[in-house]
Amino acid sequence: MQRNETIKNLFPGYYRKYDQDMETLADLTKRAKGDERSINEFARVCGVSPSTISRLINKKNTTPNKDSLIKAIADNAVPESGVTLDMLLQAHGLEKINVYEGKERKSESVLEDIVIDRLLCDITQLGYKCEIEKEKNIIYTTEAIRFRADFVIKTELLKKYGIKEWAFDVYVGPHRPVMQKLSWFFGCCYVNSLRDNGTKLSLVLSNKDEFDAAKRRLGTIKIHDMISIILISEENWELEEEFVIPTYDKLDMPTLGGATYGR
Template sequence: MNEFNKEAFQEVLITAKGTRGVNEFALQCGVSSSYISELINLKRSTPPSMNILTKIAASSRNDISLRDLMRPAGYIETLSTENDELDELIEEDTLDTLLEDSNYYSVHESLDDVHMIPFLKNITTNDRNLFNKNNILKYGYENKADVMYATFFYYYAPDNSMINSKISKGDILTIKYGEKLENTKIFLVLLHKVLTLRRVFIKEDYVVLTSDNSKFEPFVLTRDNLNKDCIEVLGKVTYVKFKL
């Protein structure tokens, strides 16, 4: 967790309050008015909990989002405001070029030293059909020593949610399948059945899934949410082959 910036949070909170008085705003948020007043008057040295931030965001005005509150509170890093337009996925005929790499199989290497990794066509759910032969576009090759004791697959980055981590839509991702959520790592997940990338921050009572693009809202999941259908974890991003 980053440092709590009281002054920056004060500015965002006042904007979220809008023209409402402190008492009215606090009542609508479900937070005590004295607590809101202390935040506005810079009398608190610790940031609000994620539970309180979520309540404030739900009642905020002037388009203040949960992400806007999380940044100065120190829960996520301050991100660049520059955003590129979403790119089209790369054409299949460039896939071979992207898969060419010194780590991949060549006629000069032994077949005993490499392992085939499938490039998946579609991901709609984390189930046994994922690696069905009809869902495999083609194969790449990895050094066997790098992929032993785990299952890997390739897939396109589905969106620009991690653009400021230099992952653009259409880049080829190497995914370690079935990995449990790990703090600060980037994962390919299905959130409410929508495929996306998110960086994971694990707290005691909840997990925050953030993007590195301000167009994409963060998700705050309780431990109960993690066991429900709102999220399916496909795997951890271990390598990116950038689009040419």
């Protein structure tokens, strides 16, 4: 049986909104290093290779920098540099999560973007590449039914289980009862299994009472398909828990947040 893999977001309360500003990151890293330390010395205290710091300072990176590197630079910046974590996070493309503008809640599309970022962050920190699909997101089609997920993540995270894509339906605003929505999922899968077509499906919730109530009911059943519910905290928009509905073959897959499995 596989051990559950879990990860922790290094910057709770932030989500990715922009591309990284390599020019500013290079400048901040150089300042954080200070004049008295060599690149080798700074790399050593940051716990990375000298080439990692050199590529960052010389703007040679072609892929986004890891969150752990940004944190290490902030933690080890010389005090006189004036470099702060907030400055580095802004250059890193992250923005503080604020779901309200004045007294008004932001649009559901903005909240969906925050959820997407949290999921992508957690999956990539497990070491898997991701590709987000918000257009090619029709995951179920019959003559009578077409189901369009809010978004789909293509990743190799669940490749060993025959899963090529992970579809998400986000329930962070007003919605019909959770079990009613899940019952509709079950009906679709009975007619045409998503699992057999290489898809896992998750319903993302932000109401803990709803999540806990659904979890209690779902823990008493077993299904063939890979379906889960995910709880996102509305306080800091962190992934708190994923509950995977028990399967007949008792799969134990990598999950997100404080993962639990029904048995």
